[in-house]
Amino acid sequence: MTANVRLVCVMVGLPARGKTYIAQKIRRYLNWLGIQCELFNVGNYRRKIAGAHMSHAFFDIHNQEGLSQRREAAQYALRDMLRWFEEDEGTVAIYDATNSTTERRTWLHEELTKHDIQILFIESICQDESVILSNIRDVKLSSPDYQGVDPDTATKDFVARISHYEGFYETITEQDYSYIKLINVGSQYVINMIQGFLESKIVFYLMNLHIRPKRIWFSRHGESVFNVQDKIGGDADLSPRGLEYARLLPDLIAKNLGDRPLTVWTSSMKRTIQTAAHLPYPKKQWKALDELNTGVCDGMTYAEIAEKYPDDFAARDEDKFNYRYRGGESYRDLVLRLEPAIMELERQENILIIAHQATIRCMYGYFMNLNHEELPYVRIPLHTVIELKPAAYLCEEKHYKVQVDAVDTYRPRVHRAKSEKGINAGASGEIADAASPIWPLNPPVTPKRSQTSGQ
Template identity: 45%
Template structure:
């Protein structure tokens, strides 16, 4: 069966990387670098979620968790002093343990490991590079923030959220300890200048800032750079909703481009009232629909906001099955019916798409949603919303085809700031 254009391009790039890249280049370690409270873990979590959604076996390795398991969560700032040789050895030991686990995981089939720690000295990074030789390619990802207001906010969140201070009842004492820890790291911090690297400099707000890259090549590293260019930490709401019920929905038919039913029209009016109340103070919000009538008509009663039609938001292409009921497909094309039943994620309709194809064509939508700083309302279709929601909820791809997207119901997704 012919492969849709977007999926074909991705497959071709992946094959080229496998054919022309060295063995170790097929496994990728993204090694975070940066002082505390600079958004490393936030970036690691977002990147892990994005790569998993694209279908890459990706895992987040947080070295802080290894340290707490081996040495406890109540280590004071003295543990992080640059002249505390015992502390340095202990921290290098847990970093090596995490790196060994990541390499073992890669040997078991993992593709991209996100190694989350300060990794703030050349000596530490050299240790990781030696361990990676013959096993995986390392790309350093350095997060730099020079905005004192943002750093102070992140420090406060750190005290409130970090397991290191969960048993510290005195906020001010915890704050003082963390500031001392931060000073200890600042004394020995060495910016990345070696190997392949990406530097994110003052990109927290999504306005201005710089992204520097060195010695980056290949399809997947390129996708990572493109994702990071468009990412930021500013919170904003994203609302996902299915279109109002259409005439084809009433008749139980797949696909098509019919108008709304009476219930669908009623929902479009109620949705408009909801949007007006929910976003009345958000004049820069936008409404996104597919190019199909049922989403455009659902958005019609909404006034006061610009509307954008995305072909990428169209429902899954059911190919030769378009307009049929599932009972008709079962009767006329029993082999196709059974194939779809066995593997809805990978099944591709004849001359149509699979869920994996839908995910590939939705990547530009995800990138644009990540780039937006204002609220966005997405009015789309069941398969598309399943794919979008699985990204934001970090749900496994295998769950996508069976996720419930109910009629005439709004999903409110809020981009939350984390550190």
């Protein structure tokens, strides 16, 4: 990918077709990969200009005042998007609106090509009334347009709003445009003139994106012998307490799973395979889920690393996401290694992933939309199952603790002094913080997302 490539993804489609959901997913995915991406939602600009709680009549094509204000909102969104490209040096912008006429798409195409910006149109088409009504109930009725409005009244109003758009909606037929059409929640795709790295990457992602309710469970392996010894990496066996966690894990999963089918993914390392041994579900091993490769530091304690490689130890705390162990990996490398697993996760419904601290951090960071500074510090405790329920605009999270003690391997963020003396002092101070107390037995069942948390 060349550094000066700039791309706008222009969403197209009738209301309640999942455009904003798709746009949010694209932004989350690209930012997770380190490709700077921002979303510009024209509806937000329209609410600033005309206010929220506008009845469906505002969207009637014969309502000249409403039409003028919606056109003004589209222009403001475009202006801010162009400013973002210039001032923030962005790479991918998403222009989220219905853009449901040939005239509107032509205007956008002409304005963007003036600034040497590539355009990819993404059209979401759905004729399944049950999916549309479900989207209205689950997403649109919680939007600012209908806050405090009776759900039945809101549903009728939004259905009427859709009917106004249907009167002048024009599907994409412009053969000289780059576009992808997603038909009936991914049952069919139409692709035209896809060019370059970014467009191809986004199209491939969209073809793996399935909008179905799902639950994902993450669990680190049970406490290992290396955990007890405060060593990193390796392929150690479970400790006695780790084996007890493996024995109790099936009851916790069965209690909270109900009669849903489940597949278990593990890494190729012994401690995850041993943790999954008693689970009565289909299992799949992924080499991609292996722990962060710590290179020459494999099997060492943090105290030993600080003593033998003091510069590396300090450098990692300065930029944990990008620091690469000598002969090993960085968190950035791990994100790229995990991309195929994320693609497959988007296609699945109920998955239990038994993996490692850094691996789970990267996958958790994808679903929780964490930036690269936050991601390496998420707290992923041992003997705890994290449940995620991805939705359109958020991801519900619950923690379930198995009542088996384990060491706490979390290393907090340390801001080091620049001097040699300061680095050494910081290193010894952090090792003291990294001692291994017993993890508390009763964390909250539904904690808020942790903003700081370590391999």
